[in-house]
Every structure is written in C-alpha cells, then in structure tokens.
Amino acid sequence: METAMPKTNWMIRAAVVAGLMVLALLPVFMSRGSLSLVNEMLILAIAATGLNLMLGYAGMVSFGPAGIYAVGAYTTALILYDTQVPFALAFVAGPLLAALVSTLVGWFCVRLTHVYFSLLTLAFSQIIHTIIFEWYGFTKGDDGIVEIPIPALLEPIVNYYYFSLIILCVCLGLMWMIVNSPFGKTLQALRENPGRTEFIGIHVRRYQLSAFILSGFFLGVAGSLYCGFNKNVFPDYADMMKSTEMLVVCLLGGIYSFLGPTVGSIVYMFLDKIITRFTEFWPLALGLVIIGLLIFLRGGVVGFLSDRIAAARHKEREAPSDVSS
C-alpha cells in the first residue's frame, strides 16, 4: 500500500499536467465555436467543484446552488452595465456578494439536516429567482441584462478562454489547499459522522457554515465568469434546472474525489454536444444516462476508474504470491 500510493499520485499528477497542456494548446487548433464550448466547460467545472466542497466533502446536499451562482452573475452584470467601475472590481464583487448572501442563507440552513436542509436551500434559491424575475426596475426581470460591456482585451474568445483557464487553475488550486487542510479533513469527518465529530469538540454548525460560504464564493466566481463569457444574464441562471445540472455534473464525475466534478463537466458537455446532434430529446437521453449511471456506475466516472485501477493493482500484487505458493 505504501509503495502503491506515490505511484497513483504520480499518475494523477502526470494526467493533470497533460490535461492542462492540452487545454492551453486548444486555441491553436480549435474553431471558435468549439472553444467557447470548452470555455463553458471550464466555468461549469469551477461551479461544480465549488458545489462539491459542500456536497462531497461536507455531505450537505444543496438544492439551490444556482441561486448563489446567479447572485455572482447578476452582481457583476449590474455593476458593469450600470456603472463605470473597472472590470476587475466588478469581477471581484460578484464572488464577494455571493459569499455574503451565502453567509445569510447558510446561517439559517445549517440549523437543519437532511431533506429539510435541502428544501430550505431550494426555498432560498427560489426567492432569489423571484427577486430577479420580479424586480424589473433593478434586474430587468424576464428580459435579462443583455450586451454587458467587457474590456476590449477580453473581447476575443481566445483571450477570454485563457482568462477562464487561469481563473480555473487558481480556484482549483485554492480548493485543493482547502480540502487538504485540517479544515477540509474536519469537513470530511463531519460528513461521515456529525455526532462523533461534535464529541471531539468540533463546532459542527460553524464548520458547515464555513463550507457553505466557501462553496458560495466559488459558485459566485463561476457566475461572474459566466456573465463575462456570455455577456448576457437571465433569471433562469437561478432556477432549479440549473441547480440540478450542477448536481448531475458532480455525480457524473464522482463526488468523493477532488477532480470528480471537473471530469463530470467534461463528460456532461460531451454528452450534451453528441446527443443533441442526433436527437432533439436531450432531456430523455440525459435522464437515461443518469439512471444508467446510478445503477451501473456508482461513484461516477472517477470513482469507477479508481476502483478499476485499485483492482488491477490488487491483481498485480496477488499474481507473484500465487507463483511462489
């Protein structure tokens, strides 16, 4: 086991470096349309990994991540649209406000557990959706905010792509540090057994609230980034379908591994692209994929692969002992 671990780490590291190199070189040989698809994938990966801090690491099933995501998107959109504030500030304001709203929402939500927690997060995200939808004077309601001005430097898709890639790397790096810190380990302990974690002197709610806020911050980053990418924002960013999409992405990749949601967003985008080419019934196909996943591929793509790797290694080690006996 001791010798096996570094080998896996080495393989994963190599895969990550290779993946990054491919991502960095993509603009050279990819059409603008495909590149914008990959860009969308990067943003989805940030949102899903952010959600997974709360979902996979702390075991808190939120039904309303899209509400917080939309707070980030609308904050950046409104600042850019209504004021002359520079892009950098507007971009930072999104995640900060998202974290602030998460603090408020989370303060109530962490008092509940299980399905009640989920339903309260859903109620809050629906409230956010209603505010965006109905407060026409402020958010332009149903019409959305269109043609949001962004700096000329980020205007070409290639530049925005690199910008997104950098933000993705920074965010994933930060989150990697978070989940491997004592704080992250505590969250996992909490997921496994909240009662016992409390016995060893951990303030459960405070940790859950922190996870909620951090999650909200990264959802806000994704929202702001998407606002600049799409240059339009609409109320359906906050709706339940968007929330569920994020949950599906996390599950598709695997919620118990750090890169699961990232892999999930790649798989999701590919599925979307391939299936919509053949049929207009994308929801039907997605539904069947989810069911197949739940029945045949527990633990998501990453979980499945790591099980396979573990099994192969197990065999490898078994084989020589068979010979000797």
Added chain:
Amino acid sequence: MNLQGFVIQLLSGVSTGMVIFLIAVGLSLIFGTLKVLNLAHGALYMLGAYCCYWVSSSLSHLPGSFWLSLIFAPLMVALFGGIVEFFLLRRMYNREFLEQFLLTFALILIIADLCKLAWGVDYQTIDTPWPLEGAAIWGSLIFPWYNLFLILCGPLFYVGLWMLLNRTRLGRVIRAVTYNREMANALGVNVPLVYTAVFMLGCWLAGMGGALVAPMSAVMPGMDAVVLIDCFIIVVIGGLGSLSGAFLGSLIFGLVTAFGIMVVPRLAIAFGFILMMVILIIRPWGLMGKPE
C-alpha cells in the same frame, strides 16, 4: 375588497388548494413511508393530465367520457409508478439521499420527454364535463360549478385516505412499516410489497390530481414544474409525511396565494416560499408533523 370579491377569492383559493392537496398528499405519503422525496411527483401529475386528455378524447363518442377517463387515467399513472418502483426505485432505498434525488430527477426528464413524444408540444384542452358546465349563480355571486365540485373532492379524498390508513388492514400495515420498517419486516410484513403499494397509491393520487385539473387548465409541457414546488411548500407547511398536515397546508397555501395576489400581485409567488422558509426555520417538522 367587498364581500362578493372576498367570497369569490375564498372559493377559488380553496378549490386550488383542494386539487393540489391530492398531489401533495401523495408526495407526503411516499416520503413518510419510503423516505424518498419524489421529485417526479409533478411529472406524474402531468402524466395524469395527459392520460385524461388521451382517454377522454379517444372515448369522446361515449357519453361521460371524462368520467371514464377519471377512472382510467389515475390507474395508468399508478401502473407506471408501480413499474418504476419495481425496476428502479427499489434499488435506491439503501442509497444516499443525493442518489435517490437524482433518480427521481431523471424520471422528470424522461416523463416530460415521453409526454412530448406522445402528445406533442401544443397545449391540449378538455371541455368541462357534463353536468358541471357553466357557473353557479347566487345573487351577484358567480362561481363555476366545476370548481365547486373540486372543493367537494378535497374533503372526500381526505376522509377516504384517513379511512384507508386508520380503518383497514392495509392502512395498519402501512403505518407499521412507516413507524418501524425492520420490526414490521420481522413480524412477517412484506415490506417491499408495501413500498410498491404506497408508491402506486401516491402516483394514483398525483394522476387523479392531473385528471381533475385537465378540464380547468390547459394540458401542456412544463405544467409539472410549478406544481412540484407548490407541493414542496405544502408538505413543508403541514409536515412531511402527515396526512392532515397536507390537507391543512393545501388550504393555507390556496388561501395565501388567492389573497396574496389581491394584496401584492407581483410578490404572490414569493409568499409561498416565505411561508415555507418561516416554517422550516422555526418548526421544521411542520404544523401537524412530529419532531424526529
């Protein structure tokens, strides 16, 4: 607001509440016994409405085609639910909450697309059935007969379900399984069968709700989403798993939406959510539920 307007609003609030009671009570029963929050409940309601349209339009040469479809449509939905429970949901009982959630979400996508495949994207309508056409006129009050019929349906189904749960053998078994599944199993109750029965009952109720709604609103894709969230609000207000809670919650919800729309029309949708949040924060087990 004059008295006449008040009465009309009261009646329409109660009639909305009573239809949605059927759907919400199914959701609540399923959660209470199976411990699964069935997100596909709204989709099953939509399926009921489509089945009602389908049966009543293909039997339109017969008198009372709507009443026949009111019998057949909910049964079709129940049958569909039985198949889903047997082949899919049954594998999920020992899984995590998130996995159950995603399974029922996948069902929404599948049911919605199957409805589109079968009946297209245009909206369909059903005529108000004989003998409930027109409106009751009482002085200056005018109110559709059909909605009065719906108001009558709510308490009827409530009493029926109460009798089923409290006065029959099946009801006793369901309550035993809800209370302690291992113990019921040890005493020789066929728990998986009870689960299938309860899920089918919930689906039947959702289908019934859909069939009853069909004559008063258009049957179309997307009608499921709003209902699902309304049901969440109701079962949270009343208490997840509680029959009387679902009834009370539906009444409150119907009235709050009906009168809310008169006071602040733009925030009418928000009232339900605010109510749900307040209940979750101060009394998560709902008005009629018991704390865990």
